[in-house]
Amino acid sequence: MTTLLRSGVFLLLAILAGIPRQTVAGNVLAVYPHFGFSHSKVVMPILNELARRGHRVTVISYVKNLEGKTLPNYEELLISAAGEDQSSTTINLVPLTENTPTRSLGVLFREYLALHEEGQETCEHLFGSGHIETVLQRHQSKPYDLLLTEYFNSDCQLALAKLMNLPIIGLSTCALMPYYYDRIDLPDTPSFIQSEFVGFAGRLKWHERLLNFVQAKMLKYLYKYHSNPKDNEVIRRYLGLEMDVEEVARQQTAFIFGNQHYSLMGSRPQSLQFVEIGGVHITEKAEKELPEDITNFLNESEKGVIFISWGSMVRASSIDDEKLKAMLEVLQGLSLRIIWKWEEDEKVKTPKVDSSKFLFVKWAPQLALLCHPKIKLFWTHGGLLGTTESVHCGKPMLVTPIYGDQFLNAFSVQNRGMGLKLDYEEINVKNLKQAFKELSKNSYTKNSIQISKVFNQRRETPLDLAIWSVEHVIQHGLVASKLLQSPGIELNGFIYHSLDSILLILLSFTLLILLLSYFCCRKDKPKHLNKKSKTS
CATH class of the missing domain: 3.40.50.2000 (Glycogen Phosphorylase B;)
Structure with missing residues (x-):
């Protein structure tokens, strides 16, 4: 009976120990x-x-x-x-x-x-x-x-x-x-x-x-x-x-x-x-929020899709005509289809292109799109949220930074072999063709997937x-x-960087050198000079 009671107590304690501790509501x-x-x-x-x-x-x-x-x-x-x-x-x-x-x-x-x-x-x-x-x-x-x-x-x-x-x-x-x-x-x-x-x-x-x-x-x-x-x-x-x-x-x-x-x-x-x-x-919920028109476009894309979004703050539709023309020309020649976040309104209409090749959307469920297997490349402005989502989903990037931290983020992507940085001023047909040709290499996809695994595997x-x-x-x-x-x-900067100690050491070292130099000079002084001074 005692053994049974003792076992019951141990079982109760084990159960209580397994209950998460509740923090007092703050x-x-x-x-x-x-x-x-x-x-x-x-x-x-x-x-x-x-x-x-x-x-x-x-x-x-x-x-x-x-x-x-x-x-x-x-x-x-x-x-x-x-x-x-x-x-x-x-x-x-x-x-x-x-x-x-x-x-x-x-x-x-x-x-x-x-x-x-x-x-x-x-x-x-x-x-x-x-x-x-x-x-x-x-x-x-x-x-x-x-x-x-x-x-x-x-x-x-x-x-x-x-x-x-x-x-x-x-x-x-x-x-x-x-x-x-x-x-x-x-x-x-x-x-x-x-x-x-x-x-x-x-x-x-x-x-x-x-x-x-x-x-x-x-x-x-x-x-x-x-x-x-x-x-x-x-x-x-x-x-x-x-x-x-x-x-x-x-x-x-x-x-x-x-x-x-x-x-x-x-x-x-x-x-x-x-x-x-x-x-x-x-969130897992955000990864699944795809509207029907985007889902259909993705499913119909046999070779995959490039997703273009320059974030919630930047107006992609404000791009100048020359660069837009170059982008459309190069994108039209690729085998991949295009989903493009574009802020259409009465003054800014979507470009006149082949609707079977391009899908322009005023709002895009970015995370859900990036994690979709049909998305092969993300052309981004380098905002940290979009860049982080692309890392999470393991997708290569072409990054065109506009201001602020986007340059740091763009180089971070490039330094890790997950994509390339292409400045806004450098957008032209030649540079775009070269960038997309480089990004078609399997190494960028491989690196993106590997870094995605590290990013997502946390304690x-x-x-x-x-x-x-x-x-x-x-x-x-x-x-x-x-x-x-x-x-x-x-601590102030002087003490924090031990400048007082460094100065004391340098001063002591300088004094030591001066003293040694002085005594060495006296010791090496010619003896005939001393004798001459005595006789005179």
């Missing part, structure tokens, strides 16, 4: 005021999953989250205008005339200024919405546990973390901006680590290392001494408070989620606080990793932030 505040739809697409799965797991999620956002609004624990406070048609205000905004053919310091500086002005405009909309006061008031009766926000081009929202004494989890929807590295003591090492603003092929040459070094340091100081003071000014104007958002970020950031993975962006020295969640927006899904990190911070609060932080964030 009260999460998420602030994502940027207007870009692609930015919101990265964070929405995380917010929705938190709400599904029982956490209360309050979101201040510009872009509507249609799925989130159906969840009982999810509340959305919109910055955008009531009734705004976001299909025209957050999508297809950038004409191809804004392409940046080079990555010179002048171009990088102009891009920084554009991002800065955009970030300040975002701050004005955020603080002018009245939602800041709303959540501050709610915090008094039902405290928030955590601030989730985007680390992109402004930090004015970090005033909430300071006033509520909350840990912060930042999210970078693109490769991490160079001015955020120091917050988590993430090495930038310009000799081989390329930032969001640049892009080079393979190992950096000396002049590329020089440009990489200068832009990384220049942009870092511009953001610290130009953008952050403007953020502080916005806070002072709206809340009447003096604070340094850079200091708040350093002291209260627990994690930064990076929308990247080493299989595409490369291996690099890491920080415990930097968490790679590249592919977090990819846990990107979403599970993100949710664990959030729940860890909810449970442990600012203690989690403090324990994760490197002591290096408290």
Whole structure:
């Protein structure tokens, strides 16, 4: 009887041990005021999953989250205008005339200024919405546990973390901006680590290392001494408070989620606080969302299809006539059929081509298309979401970067043998024929499939990793932030790089050489000179 009872107890304990530990439901505040739809697409799965797991999620956002609004624990406070048609205000905004053919310091500086002005405009909309006061008031009766926000081009929202004494989890929807590295003591090492603003092929040459070094340091100081003071000014104007958002970020950031993975962006020295969640927006449901007309076109394509999409922000229909003519001429001569994302309206009609060869679609279920076996090649602008989806599906790419991080992404694809980079300015019949001939080689498909396997084989899904990190911070609060932080964030650059020690060693070495030189000179002085001096 005793043995039977003991066995029952052991069985009960084993069953209890197998039950997943339930995290106490948290009260999460998420602030994502940027207007870009692609930015919101990265964070929405995380917010929705938190709400599904029982956490209360309050979101201040510009872009509507249609799925989130159906969840009982999810509340959305919109910055955008009531009734705004976001299909025209957050999508297809950038004409191809804004392409940046080079990555010179002048171009990088102009891009920084554009991002800065955009970030300040975002701050004005955020603080002018009245939602800041709303959540501050709610915090008094039902405290928030955590601030989730985007680390992109402004930090004015970090005033909430300071006033509520909350840990912060930042999210970078693109490769991490160079001015955020120091917050988590993430090495930038310009000799081989390329930032969001640049892009080079393979190992950096000396002049590329020089440009990489200068832009990384220049942009870092511009953001610290130009953008952050403007953020502080916005806070002072709206809340009447003096604070340094850079200091708040350093002291209260627990994690930064990076929308990247080493299989595409490369291996690099890491920080415990930097968490790679590249592919977090990819879902099994999205892989199956193909409308009937696209499905029929794919099924009828015996040799396969090229999918052309230059993202949610870039207007592919703004391409100039000469380049469009060259593209159509070359594509018409290929054995593959074409599905092309094209924003047709009253002013911009679809090109007059053979409808059995081309299918133009105003909206395309990108992930489902890329994972379809009939898709053989993806012609993309190099946006990180589309590039990541193509890596996930194992498809070769032709990448035509237009601005920002797209150059870095394009070279990452080319460096790994998954595709080729073709600049917008280089689009002509000769270059296109050469590119498609090269991409027809089996090596590109083989490399894409192999890297796809590495990308998809992880210890846990990107979403599970993100949710664990959030729940860890909810449970442990600012203690989690403090324990994760490197002591290096408290040091100034002089001490951090041991310049004081190096200078002391150099000084000691110099003095030693001088002393040795002095005594050697005295010892080697001719004796007859000394005798002559005595007799005289």
